[in-house]
Amino acid sequence: GLASEREGIAVSAVALQDHIIRSHQLQGLSLAEPFKSRSRNIRNIYRLVNKDAVKAVVDTGLQKKSTHQKNKEDEEKEYVLDPNPPRLTLAQKLGLVEPPSLPLTAEEWAKIKQRSIQHGDSIQPCAICREEFALQPQVLLSCSHVFHKACLKAFEKFTGKKSCPMCRKKQYQTRVIHDGARLYKTKCAIRIQASWRGYVVRKWYKNLRKTVPPKDNKLRKQFFEEKVCFICFFGPFFVLIQLP
Template structure:
């Protein structure tokens, strides 16, 4: 009897000691306490982080453009990935059933079911519950409870509350996975808006061209249509017609000024009395010119005319103030036939005073 009782006491004590050790190990792991008896490994080599290549601080612009194109090309083929770290191996207390075992990581099939539930509710098409904005191209997080949020919004919510609970269903210790359903729907919406704007522009241009070419059936609109057409035609004619009114008026002013100058010279030459000394100078110039024929009749200035038998009478010559010489008879006939009231020389068209030689 004593031996059996001792065996039972020894067995109960061993179980209690095992449970105590298991609890102690579990608490140390939760509190991240290290074993003081375990020696730390000393690494004398250079850390791997320091072996990385140092990138240039100067921004040339080429690297960012390459990064943008790379991100744009990889955006269509973006892969989903889990954000949670791998769970630590179970402690002795969890293996003995003394502590509740944490949830195991979800498989790809479980994540697919959770995403299908979210898609059936159109969660990715709705705004984020936390910030009330569309997901757009920002990172989107799917929880194991099938609710979706912005990654930044969820992290800010966790920091604010100090615990890991879903903002929708209050589930604790959820798992997170990055998905891209919101980005896909955002691209589809953008493409739809661009196509709608382009089609609207095409239809509007076609309709405006139709209104410009085909007259409407309503009488008032038809009248207005033809009035606009006539106005367009007249404006086009005016634009193609280069009148140059200013240049025409300037030319008229110049002509009038020139005519006034000519009449002033004529009046000055006819009204002023020429002195005998000036007549001598004019006659000298006429002699120097050496003209021996009358410019009107083309006959010699000093020839004789036998008009009355044997009697010979010389033709008289006239000297003009412009130094030209004519037969007196020819000049008088020219003055009678001239239509202008002002006397002008038949050769130089200048006003003159005459003197018989």
């Protein structure tokens, strides 16, 4: 009985140790020599190239170059970055550590996205770089927080673990969304429309001031004085032009 109990404790200890190493992404750490990491295999990095076997490629222009144009639907399509759950560790299989949650369904992602929209996460700047999302790739986490895709990758690489920068939730799921890009396009369209409408209104107002006399006495007097000066100065020229 004592032997089996000791074996169970040893297995649990090894399972927990393996889980801690994997959770901290230290798979390259040598257990025999903890302060030395496994050396990378660099034999196949630099390969000798046989110059005689290399042939020059001449572009004759006969073959048409394939142009891959992404449709608007493909660009705005939302997808999950990690659709498959990670492999369970021995500690998770033994029930010592809580296993990761199953992949979220489309309905669950819709609820999470609705929660993020209610909080206005896409309107506010990214919590990591403090810049607006604009047209850069954007990701939605299963905890309803939104970040730049590049910022989240840099944060994960810097911390060495998968943890939400806002709520510190671990083992989250990630989905690519385009709410920030849509809001940015709408914002740019509103600015362009406002500029064009301002230009049209200013042009219309200038023409209106030239044709309609103002109601103020001083401005009205100045308006008619300008009209009389214009007629006296340019009137003879118009008469000469209209004569046969």
